[in-house]
Amino acid sequence: MSTIKAYGADTKDSDLKSMTIERRETKKNDVKIKITYCGVCHSDIHTVQNDWGNSKYPVVPGHEIIGRVEEVGSDVKNFKEGDLVGVGCMVDSCQDCSACNDDLEQFCEEGMVGTYNGKDKHLGGHTYGGYSEMIVVDEKFVLSIPDNLDEKAVAPLLCAGITTYSPLNHWKVKKGDKVGVIGLGGLGHMGIKFAHALGAKVVMITTSPGKEKDAKRLGADEVLISKNDEDMKKHANSFDFLLNTVPVKHDINPYLQLLKRDSTMVMVGAIEPLEPMHGGSLVMGRKRVAGSLIGGIKETQEMLDFCGKHNITSDIEVIDIDTINTAYDRVKNSDVKYRFVIDMESLKN
Amino acid sequence: MSTIKAYGADTKDSDLKSMTIERRETKKNDVKIKITYCGVCHSDIHTVQNDWGNSKYPVVPGHEIIGRVEEVGSDVKNFKEGDLVGVGCMVDSCQDCSACNDDLEQFCEEGMVGTYNGKDKHLGGHTYGGYSEMIVVDEKFVLSIPDNLDEKAVAPLLCAGITTYSPLNHWKVKKGDKVGVIGLGGLGHMGIKFAHALGAKVVMITTSPGKEKDAKRLGADEVLISKNDEDMKKHANSFDFLLNTVPVKHDINPYLQLLKRDSTMVMVGAIEPLEPMHGGSLVMGRKRVAGSLIGGIKETQEMLDFCGKHNITSDIEVIDIDTINTAYDRVKNSDVKYRFVIDMESLKN
Structure with missing residues (x-):
């Protein structure tokens, strides 16, 4: 386990603030990713506020994650150190039900594991999202990012x-x-x-x-x-x-x-x-x-490749993590064109 | 034109009663049908009561019509005197739009002509339904009834x-x-x-x-x-x-x-x-x-043929026309297994 910096909320009424969380060690199928950018999704706000009644605190939001591979497990085949990768709304699923077999992990019959607020199979407790320095994810849930695209504007593709x-x-x-x-x-x-x-x-x-x-x-x-x-x-x-x-x-x-x-x-x-x-x-x-709900991992990779081919990214406004609470207010007022992306470098300050 | 006996309502609050209506002469593409049985559909009641706000009075309901061909126009190809036939919810459509060309006359872009409460292209005014002695219908909207089925129990197939x-x-x-x-x-x-x-x-x-x-x-x-x-x-x-x-x-x-x-x-x-x-x-x-709304004429014929093959009819209770107001009350109370069918012979009394 390693202790890393993150940003999250302790209760449904609190502002987001700096905190530390634990990440598991890189297991044999895992990819350890240094997060460079993370998009701000309306679901982040719903979860922080417990609008859907199922939030677990502390909430560390963020499921539009871009980063660089820092380390890979011994059995990882598709990624290597230095690769530009993404993680979306899911970090795991049963991989054995009819939905998973149809490449529709978002409809996993056991329930997909959300990137945040999901059940953490490795450390117990719940998962923490991308408003953090680093994340460790099974390679099956890691996406390749086409290298012709602006990485920070790619982040929102992982959910929006x-x-x-x-x-x-x-x-x-x-x-x-x-x-x-x-x-x-x-x-x-x-x-x-x-x-x-x-x-x-x-x-x-x-x-x-x-x-x-x-x-x-x-x-x-x-x-x-x-x-x-x-x-x-x-x-x-x-x-x-x-x-x-x-x-x-x-x-x-x-x-x-x-x-x-x-x-x-x-x-x-x-x-x-x-x-x-x-x-x-x-x-x-x-x-x-x-x-319709997000998409499976296979389709998400197809979408990213389509974006690479057609040079499609999101229109974004890049922010530092310490302005996140103001950004949430602006999202709630539809005052963003069209997606905030957090420069995770700002978490170091 | 011929004046015939029918049963209908003069206003939204009145009981149904005996009345006379006009039917057009049999034109070259028309089939003149002596009605033997007519099913009672919940839509009949909605229309009598003007529940949908578009009723035209007097309302003569009935769009689950069974009868015998009495006369055919000079250009009629598919029917002859004595044939057992049916008429459902439509008696005409533009026959020229994309829906009609796809055999989905119920979605005619000009609006299909309802068997009752529709716009009567021939006599002006509005159409009158099957609670009557006789009806004249373009052969394109006339259905053949498989001869192995009980004709009175076939009537509800035309709508239900x-x-x-x-x-x-x-x-x-x-x-x-x-x-x-x-x-x-x-x-x-x-x-x-x-x-x-x-x-x-x-x-x-x-x-x-x-x-x-x-x-x-x-x-x-x-x-x-x-x-x-x-x-x-x-x-x-x-x-x-x-x-x-x-x-x-x-x-x-x-x-x-x-x-x-x-x-x-x-x-x-x-x-x-x-x-x-x-x-x-x-x-x-x-x-x-x-x-989904009824079906096109082609599909309705397929349904009737399917019923002939599988020996399917409706479960019915046969009534005389002079008990129609009581029957309506029973339909409103879901007190019928499962469809009333009027024996139109009773209209003579």
Whole structure:
């Protein structure tokens, strides 16, 4: 075991502060990673605040981790010292159930082990995330980072990236499809980039007229203001796919009206009760609403390789760790374009 | 035009009573049908009561129509005098849009013409349904009835039958699948019969323990009482498909827990706002909820042929037309096993 520096919260009401945590020694299948950058995800805040009622303290958040390999275990095959690597939302799973066998570890029937707030199989207690100097992870859950990308802007791909790439990939969005991305935040801005790179005609759907310019810069062909009933009617029954990234309770009925017959809206943001859905919104046109959760490790690597090929990264604002509490307030106010990334070098100070 | 006897309601609060209506002459593509039996669908009651806010009076309900061909137009190819035929929920559509070209006239982009309460293209005004002596329908919307089936018990197949067959067919339910049918009424009892005939392991899911015996008689392998949390947990994440026939507002979250990863629940009953759905119910396991509406004419004929082959009809109670108001009260109280069918001979009295 080694004792390292980290940043975390002791209770649901406390600010994040400097603390020390333990990491296991590098076992034979493990990769020891010196963390260089870590993205700030809305889930970090939900967990710190215990919004989902399952938080274990102290919480050390962070599951958009970039770093350099410092040491590898004797059986590690795919990584060597000095490699640029990433760790996302999971650090382990049973690797033996039907989901794991289908490369969908996020749906592991035993429960995947979250990068933080998960059950630590090695040291007991719970796992600690990437707001820390170093992490030790089974190589099966370590990703390779394409070397043409700016490493700090890659960090958010490990959660925001795969969360939006996976449904576009799974539902086979293709060239020429009309795709709507609902909500322009950390997830939405990645959804636009991916849908655009896949060759879709991308419509950014938002309540805020002020977001038009930025949406187009990110790759949207058109912006649809969902509060404008007239424009919503013009787009009725015309979308091949909708990616709904709105992170809070909302009314999905107006969006279902936008779908073509037999088409799907996938929810990736709101993990809470929605406004009442009208049965008729689905019945008329045999429409579907589905959910999607991050992606498996294999698909996450495919997403990173896709990003390397298409030169896709996140739009970020780099911060020092000691400004994290202010950053959380800004995330809660949607005041970030589009993702904070912590320069972990700042943890040394 | 001919003036014929019918039964209908003059206002949303009035009882149904004897009245006369006009039918068009038999045009070149038309089939004139002497109605022998007509099923009683919950939609009839909703329309009489103007529950959906779009009723036109007088309402002559009835879209589960069985009868004998009395006359055919000069260009009619598929029917001749004396044939046993059926008419379901539609009597026309544009026949030129993408939905009609895909044999999904129920989703006609111009709007399908309902058998009642639709826009009558021929006589102006609105269409009148099957609670009447006779109907004239374009042959494209007339179905052939297999001659081995009891014609009066076939009537409900034209709506309750196709409404449950279509999603089982479209979502490719097959031998060995574990299928849950939620709700045991007019739709649910047909859902059990079809799922059983398709070779699925059928679980009837109901709030009422008293329905077990009947569910098994109809073809269910097992009955799951949805109020029993322990039993619901045992069946969690185990269903390949769920057919939700509950006709009123309810909480779908407990049912979504029953679905396997990547599986679908299809709503066919509740055309109204549901209780709030939790985003997590979809996100965990990449689950889907969809809607389905009757079926196209081609699929309706396939369903009837499937019924002929597997000897499937509806469980019915035959009534005279002058007891229709009492029958409506009994439908509203779920006091029918499982569908009323009006013997239209009784209209003569």
